[in-house]
Amino acid sequence: xxxxxxxxxxxxxxxxxxxxxxxxxxxxxxxxxxxxxxxxxxxxxxxxxxxxxxxxxxxxxxxxxxxxxxxxxxxxxxxxxxxxxxxxxxxxxxxxxxxxxxxxxxxxxxxxxxxxxxxxxxxxxxxxxxxxxxxxxxxxxxxxxxxxxxxxxxxxxxxxxxxxxxxxxxxxxxxxxxxxxxxxxxxxxxxxxxxxxxxxxxxxxxxxxxxxxxxxxxxxxxxxxxxxxxxxxxxxxx
Amino acid sequence: xxxxxxxxxxxxxxxxxxxxxxxxxxxxxxxxxxxxxxxxxxxxxxxxxxxxxxxxxxxxxxxxxxxxxxxxxxxxxxxxxxxxxxxxxxxxxxxxxxxxxxxxxxxxxxxxxxxxxxxxxxxxxxxxxxxxxxxxxxxxxxxxxxxxxxxxxxxxxxxxxxxxxxxxxxxxxxxxxxxxxxxxxxxxxxxxxxxxxxxxxxxxxxxxxxxxxxxxxxxxxxxxxxxxxxxxxxxxxxxxxxxxxxxxxxxxxxxxxxxxx
Numbered sequence: 001x002x003x004x005x006x007x008x009x010x011x012x013x014x015x016x017x018x019x020x021x022x023x024x025x026x027x028x029x030x031x032x033x034x035x036x037x038x039x040x041x042x043x044x045x046x047x048x049x050x051x052x053x054x055x056x057x058x059x060x061x062x063x064x065x066x067x068x069x070x071x072x073x074x075x076x077x078x079x080x081x082x083x084x085x086x087x088x089x090x091x092x093x094x095x096x097x098x099x100x101x102x103x104x105x106x107x108x109x110x111x112x113x114x115x116x117x118x119x120x121x122x123x124x125x126x127x128x129x130x131x132x133x134x135x136x137x138x139x140x141x142x143x144x145x146x147x148x149x150x151x152x153x154x155x156x157x158x159x160x161x162x163x164x165x166x167x168x169x170x171x172x173x174x175x176x177x178x179x180x181x182x183x184x185x186x187x188x189x190x191x192x193x194x195x196x197x198x199x200x201x202x203x204x205x206x207x208x209x210x211x212x213x214x215x216x217x218x219x220x221x222x223x224x225x226x227x228x229x230x231x232x233x234x235x236x237x238x
Numbered sequence: 239x240x241x242x243x244x245x246x247x248x249x250x251x252x253x254x255x256x257x258x259x260x261x262x263x264x265x266x267x268x269x270x271x272x273x274x275x276x277x278x279x280x281x282x283x284x285x286x287x288x289x290x291x292x293x294x295x296x297x298x299x300x301x302x303x304x305x306x307x308x309x310x311x312x313x314x315x316x317x318x319x320x321x322x323x324x325x326x327x328x329x330x331x332x333x334x335x336x337x338x339x340x341x342x343x344x345x346x347x348x349x350x351x352x353x354x355x356x357x358x359x360x361x362x363x364x365x366x367x368x369x370x371x372x373x374x375x376x377x378x379x380x381x382x383x384x385x386x387x388x389x390x391x392x393x394x395x396x397x398x399x400x401x402x403x404x405x406x407x408x409x410x411x412x413x414x415x416x417x418x419x420x421x422x423x424x425x426x427x428x429x430x431x432x433x434x435x436x437x438x439x440x441x442x443x444x445x446x447x448x449x450x451x452x453x454x455x456x457x458x459x460x461x462x463x464x465x466x467x468x469x470x471x472x473x474x475x476x477x478x479x480x481x482x483x484x485x486x487x488x489x490x491x492x493x494x495x496x497x498x499x
Contacts, residue, residue: 042373068375079370082362093374 001050003036009048010036014209016200018149023175023182025192025199025215029230032204034185035153041183042073042151055148069097072142076154078134080126086113086137087122093144112140116170132163136170143174149181150174156188168194189231201227253460260456263379264387271384279385286389290351291396298346302401305342306330306408314416324418327426330409335431335439339402340394341487344446346401347394348479352454355386356475359458360468368459378459387451394447395440402439438499442490446483453478 004010010033018024026034039045040052043059055070057063080089090109094100100108113122116136121129129137135155142150155171156164168191174180175195186192192199192215199218201211203226211218211227219231271278309330317323359382362368368378410423457475461467493499 044369044372065375068373071373073370073373075366075370077365079366081367081370082365092376096374096376 001040001052002048003033003040004048005036005045006048010204010207011202011209012207013050014200014202016209016212018181018183019198020148020181021175021179022197023171023184023195025196026183026185026202027187027192027199027215027230028202029187029204032202034187034202037202038151038153038183038185042071043067069145070148071151072139072145072147072149073151074135074138074142074153074155076157078126078131078138080134080137080141082126085123085125086118086129086140089126089137090141090144093141097145109140109144112143113137115143115174116140130163132159132167135159135167139170139174143178143180146178147180149183152182152184152186154185156186156191161190164188164191165194171195201230256460257456260379260459261452263377264383264452267377267380267384270380277380278388279381282381283385283389286351286355286386287393289354290347290389291393294346294350294393294397295400297350298343298397298401299404301342301346302334302339302404303408305338305401306334306405306410307412309333309338309405310409310412314412318416323413323416324422324426326409326413327418327423328430330406331427331430332435334402334405335435337487337491339405340398340439340443340446341483343394343398343401343443344450344483345480347390347397347447348450348454348476348483351390351393352450352457352475352479353472355390355451355454356457356461356471357468359383359455360461360471363459363461364463364467383452383455383459386455387448390451390454391444391447394443394450398440398443442487445486449482449486450479453482 001014002009002012003014014037016024026037028034036045040047041054043054043064046059051058054067057067057070059067080086081092084092087106087109090112091105094105094108098105110119110122113119116139118133118136118140121133121137126134126137139150139152152171155167159167171182171184172195175182182195184191184195196215198213199211199215200209201218202208203210206226210224211222215231218227222228222231310326313329314323314326317325359368359378362382368382371378371381406427410420410427413423414420454475457471457478461471464470
């Protein structure tokens with residue numbers, strides 16, 4: 001597919017497949033189009049050319065409702081609803097899309113919050129919690145409808161290394177327990193090497209995907225100067 | 239020059255397209271709400287109503303009262319020369335019930351609630367909350383716009399009645415100072431008012447409320463992700479709301495004149 005916005009092609013001829021149950025990383029420098037690709041994948045923007053299939057379906061008006069049930073998204077800021085506490089945030093999708101009774105919804109929401117270690121913060125408002133807690137609460141909300149695929153936009157951005165590492169552990173725990181597929185946008189190398197099964201790397205200058213595979217193998221065997229530079233920079237800083 | 243004109247035309251064309259799409263989506267959601275009322279978020283609408291109506295009541299009553307006082311003072315000064323100050327009651331009643339009551343209340347609503355709607359939705363857009371709603375399969379128009387538009391539409395008639403009554407009280411107070419008995423003022427006011435006139439004013443108020451709510455929410459949904467994005471959205475909600483109210487009021491005045499209402 002071609003990725004971008006109407007009138008602006010950012011990435012051309014992008015082609016990859018995410019396998020069920022893996023953690024797949026969209027990787028690259030700032031402004032290379034990682035988040036744009038994710039916006040196509042979660043149905044916020046239509047692809048400019050080509051086809052994109054998510055959970056066996058294309059994004060269109062007819063499939064939208066069904067596809068929305070199959071995916072969960074955690075945004076960079078968390079995007080929790082400021083007028084609701086954490087419990088209400090997690091209960092919202094259950095309220096709208098399930099026939100569960102209020103008590104059952106609340107039970108499930110509390111269970112989800114407990115799974116991300118936020119059981120004690122259920123009554124707190126998003127403005128009262130830290131960035132890392134917001135992201136964990138957003139993951140709990142994204143998991144409310146038991147999606148097949150979880151999309152995470154820059155989960156480590158703005159977090160200290162310890163919180164970031166804890167979030168990576170949470171992703172691995174959920175992957176193990178829920179057998180969920182993760183698509184993660186990030187450029188944090190420690191996170192990538194810790195959680196990724198495979199990664200696709202994009203380059204702004206070449207307007208396309210330049211590498212696809214296990215990031216450890218890419219680092220060890222890639223001949224591409226951009227790929228090597230990207231990973232070696234991580235060795236210095238990471 | 240030609241290039242800038244072309245860019246301006248394309249931007250206007252795009253904005254008009256967005257307006258039509260938003261209008262269509264709101265209309266469809268409104269119809270859907272009528273067919274399946276359970277989908278309507280009554281709690282959110284009640285909260286928006288409380289903020290627009292209950293919280294806005296003191297300022298609306300104050301403005302209405304002052305409007306009545308000013309109208310009475312200005313007109314009484316002239317009419318007194320002809321010994322006709324008692325007709326101030328007639329004038330105030332007609333002016334407030336038909337025109338100024340709904341108009342001034344709508345301007346207050348645009349300033350208070352239109353800007354608040356734009357700022358709330360705009361902040362949510364900047365914080366990616368609208369994207370979150372969309373990817374959850376919840377249309378932001380149903381979730382955020384419909385409750386606010388409905389709240390503004392219902393708040394306006396209530397606020398309009400309060401502003402009109404406050405204006406009448408203000409006018410009565412001035413005439414009482416000028417020596418006109420309260421009973422005479424009330425008799426003239428009742429004689430000049432009719433159920434049709436009251437209903438017309440309230441209907442106009444509801445229409446203005448719809449416009450204020452719609453334009454406020456539209457401005458919020460179109461907020462740009464920049465440092466001043468939310469501020470610009472709030473400003474455009476107020477300006478757009480007031481312009482829409484003035485234009486609609488003008489059109490209604492012409493229609494009433496043509497139809498002899």
